[in-house]
Amino acid sequence: MTILRITSQPGTRCILACLVVFCFAGDATAQSAPEGLATAKDQLAKAAVAYRNREYVAAGQALVTASSTLQATLAKTEPARREAVLEQESDLLSRMRNAHVMLQLEGVRVPPIRIDDGTAWWQEEPGVAPEVVMLPGAELDPDASLASSLPKKEMEAMATSGDVPAMASSTGDSATGDAEGESDTVSFVRDVAPVLIEHCGGCHVGGGQVRGGLNMNTFAGLMRGGDEGDTVIAGSGDESGLVLRMRGEGGDLMPPGGRPRVPEDAIQLISRWIDQGAKDDAIRPGQDLKTASMQAWASSATTDQRNERRRQHAQESIRMVAPDGVAMVESDYFLVIGPMTERRLREIGKLADGQMKVVRSVIPAVSGADKGEYFRGRATLFVFPRPYEYAEFSKMVEQRSIPAQWVSHFRSDAILAYASLVVTPDLDDEGLRSRLAGPLFSMAMATRAADVPEWLAGGVGESIANDRVRKLDRDSRSRLLAAQRDAAIAAKNAGDLLQQRLPAQQVDALSIAVAGAMMAPPRRRGFQTMIRQMNAGQPFESGFQGAYGVTVEAFVDAFLKWAKGPTPTPAPQR
Numbered sequence: 001m002t003i004l005r006i007t008s009q010p011g012t013r014c015i016l017a018c019l020v021v022f023c024f025a026g027d028a029t030a031q032s033a034p035e036g037l038a039t040a041k042d043q044l045a046k047a048a049v050a051y052r053n054r055e056y057v058a059a060g061q062a063l064v065t066a067s068s069t070l071q072a073t074l075a076k077t078e079p080a081r082r083e084a085v086l087e088q089e090s091d092l093l094s095r096m097r098n099a100h101v102m103l104q105l106e107g108v109r110v111p112p113i114r115i116d117d118g119t120a121w122w123q124e125e126p127g128v129a130p131e132v133v134m135l136p137g138a139e140l141d142p143d144a145s146l147a148s149s150l151p152k153k154e155m156e157a158m159a160t161s162g163d164v165p166a167m168a169s170s171t172g173d174s175a176t177g178d179a180e181g182e183s184d185t186v187s188f189v190r191d192v193a194p195v196l197i198e199h200c201g202g203c204h205v206g207g208g209q210v211r212g213g214l215n216m217n218t219f220a221g222l223m224r225g226g227d228e229g230d231t232v233i234a235g236s237g238d239e240s241g242l243v244l245r246m247r248g249e250g251g252d253l254m255p256p257g258g259r260p261r262v263p264e265d266a267i268q269l270i271s272r273w274i275d276q277g278a279k280d281d282a283i284r285p286g287q288d289l290k291t292a293s294m295q296a297w298a299s300s301a302t303t304d305q306r307n308e309r310r311r312q313h314a315q316e317s318i319r320m321v322a323p324d325g326v327a328m329v330e331s332d333y334f335l336v337i338g339p340m341t342e343r344r345l346r347e348i349g350k351l352a353d354g355q356m357k358v359v360r361s362v363i364p365a366v367s368g369a370d371k372g373e374y375f376r377g378r379a380t381l382f383v384f385p386r387p388y389e390y391a392e393f394s395k396m397v398e399q400r401s402i403p404a405q406w407v408s409h410f411r412s413d414a415i416l417a418y419a420s421l422v423v424t425p426d427l428d429d430e431g432l433r434s435r436l437a438g439p440l441f442s443m444a445m446a447t448r449a450a451d452v453p454e455w456l457a458g459g460v461g462e463s464i465a466n467d468r469v470r471k472l473d474r475d476s477r478s479r480l481l482a483a484q485r486d487a488a489i490a491a492k493n494a495g496d497l498l499q500q501r502l503p504a505q506q507v508d509a510l511s512i513a514v515a516g517a518m519m520a521p522p523r524r525r526g527f528q529t530m531i532r533q534m535n536a537g538q539p540f541e542s543g544f545q546g547a548y549g550v551t552v553e554a555f556v557d558a559f560l561k562w563a564k565g566p567t568p569t570p571a572p573q574r
Contacts, residue, residue: 033081036073037089040066044092047099052474060108063099070096186273188219189282189296193289195266196222199246199255205289217288219280234278237271246270295414295450298376306377309415311335314380320396321389330378332356332371338383340423348383351429352436355469362464363444366535375447380418381436390422403505410439412446412457419443437465448534451541455500456552459511463519483509488563494556517559523548 047062070092077085086093186192196216197205204216214226225231225241228251233240245254246262253261282292298306314337318326322339329336331349333356338345356374365374372378384390387407394402398411408421419439423432442461446452466472472480487510491497497514500507519527530547534540544552 033073033077033085036069036076037085037092040069040073041092043069044095044099048474051099051103056103056108059099060103063096063103067096184272186269186276187296188273188278188280189292190300191269192273193293193296195262195270197289197293199259199262203255218286219282219289219292220286223278232274232278235275237274240271240274243267243271243274291414298414298450301415303373303377306415307335307372310377310380310417313416314382314418317393317397318382321384321393333374333378334381335378336381336383338381338385338423339389340383340385344423345383348381348423348432351432352381352440355433355436355440358468359440359444362468363441363448363531364535375417375443377417379443379447380416382418382420383423384421385424387422387424390420393420408435408439410442410446410458410461412443412452412454414450417443417447434465434470437469438462441465448531449538449540449543451539452534453498453540453552455497455507455511456515458508459513459515460519462508462512463515480509480512484513485563488513488560491560494553494560497556498553513563514556514559518548518555 043062043066047059047066050056050059050062074082074085200216204212204214212226212228214231215221215224216231222242223232229241231240231242237243241251245251246267247253255262282295287295301309314328314335318337318339325339326337327340327342327345329342329345329349331346332353334349334352336345336349336352353371356371360374382393384393390407391402391404394400394409402409408419410417410419412418419436421435421439423435427435438458438461440461441464442457445460446454446457483505487502487506490502490506491510496502497507497510502510517523526547530543533543533546538546541552544555548555550558
């Protein structure tokens with residue numbers, strides 16, 4: 001994640017005040033067009049100064065004043081010259097638009113800019129909230145959630161849909177059980193999926209080319225069968241094609257080609273699972289087998305077991321990039337590894353540990369967890385002194401190329417949690433904190449539950465890091481806001497974000513914007529509730545719906561509708 005997000009500043013609830021339109025047109029009408037435009041520019045400059053000082057309500061009032069001055073000045077300008085003035089002052093208009101969006105993202109709502117004689121006007125621009133007239137200082141309900149603004153009919157439909165994923169059992173039993181008793185229940189994700197991954201991998205699971213039309217990457221694909229018909233007949237284990245082929249009956253032995261046979265005890269386990277109804281007990285329906293299996297293992301693994309898996313992954317991964325001169329140290333929260341001296345790695349680990357105070361203040365730990373258990377075990381920090389090693393790590397370990405401007409990122413799944421970053425010899429502590437901030441917050445979010453989407457964890461991390469750690473100049477803020485608005489306009493619906501159908505940079509920008517909306521003051525308690533529920537063992541999706549009252553998809557759709565605003569009313573024909 002490389003795009004930085006500006007969010008509402010904590011502790012400043014007054015920034016949510018909605019402004020009434022003040023009429024300052026009287027002074028402006030007595031001015032000439034150049035004088036009026038100069039006055040508007042001065043007033044806009046005051047808004048910018050107030051914004052930089054985080055005095056958002058004052059900034060909104062100054063923007064309203066500048067808008068009124070501009071409107072009155074143009075209204076007094078000869079119609080023949082008005083169009084030329086608008087063209088000449090395109091920079092002023094652009095700055096006003098940006099100010100509207102920036103203040104709206106900080107919770108301040110200002111009215112649209114209109115030229116009342118119909119020459120031109122802005123209705124609610126994309127990214128600008130609809131006008132709500134309140135007295136200055138009036139605050140939005142801090143307990144309100146997005147659900148309160150959605151249509152009642154839509155809310156009732158969601159409330160009765162029952163579309164809440166079941167949580168996978170942490171004991172290895174399926175959620176349904178069977179007549180033999182829960183202790184005898186075979187779990188698909190815990191017992192069956194690992195066998196399929198090990199013995200069917202490359203041909204039917206994770207293969208580039210599916211053999212025989214049988215794609216077992218997902219539970220649905222397994223149940224769909226292949227060219228030779230059904231693979232699984234629920235309730236009839238010994239008669240199912242999957243079991244028959246593993247035993248070499250009813251066709252060629254699987255797996256073929258001299259690969260090791262599936263052990264008979266594993267085949268019996270699969271047959272018993274089919275006899276029990278062939279149920280899917282994954283945390284999220286539709287997950288690929290590898291992810292579902294990892295989540296099942298992780299749900300019952302001890303902290304020591306997780307740490308050992310992460311240590312093995314770190315050692316195997318770093319050797320692919322830097323086989324020599326690698327050191328590894330442990331800190332309170334992290335396993336730090338890279339081609340550096342132990343002394344430097346300890347310094348990095350100590351600085352990262354120091355940042356955990358602010359991380360935990362925003363995203364609390366599981367009750368009773370010690371430091372080494374915060375990330376469900378120690379998180380790994382891969383640190384590289386040279387950018388090319390950092391880029392090579394992504395190519396070799398993650399099988400992807402990263403943008404040239406990246407200097408840090410995070411990855412997390414049900415088992416792993418790590419950050420990879422460039423730490424050049426000349427990078428000072430402040431630069432290192434800024435570089436670590438996003439990945440640390442993102443890993444914190446990702447490890448609250450096994451099914452937290454990576455796009456959301458990244459958005460939350462960048463949003464909080466930008467709010468609490470980084471110092472952005474005005475140009476960076478403007479680029480961020482422009483990227484977020486462009487991404488919102490490009491997205492047709494929530495699926496474009498949830499299934500990542502947009503270009504990667506737009507997914508990044510939109511995820512940061514959505515995360516900021518989730519954590520904005522009106523919904524901050526909802527975010528805290530969601531974290532508590534996930535820390536208590538709830539899956540992400542049910543925790544989200546319990547906290548916000550809507551599904552993730554409904555929330556994103558509502559955000560996109562709000563961000564784009566209504567379609568502008570065309571100017572009347574003259």
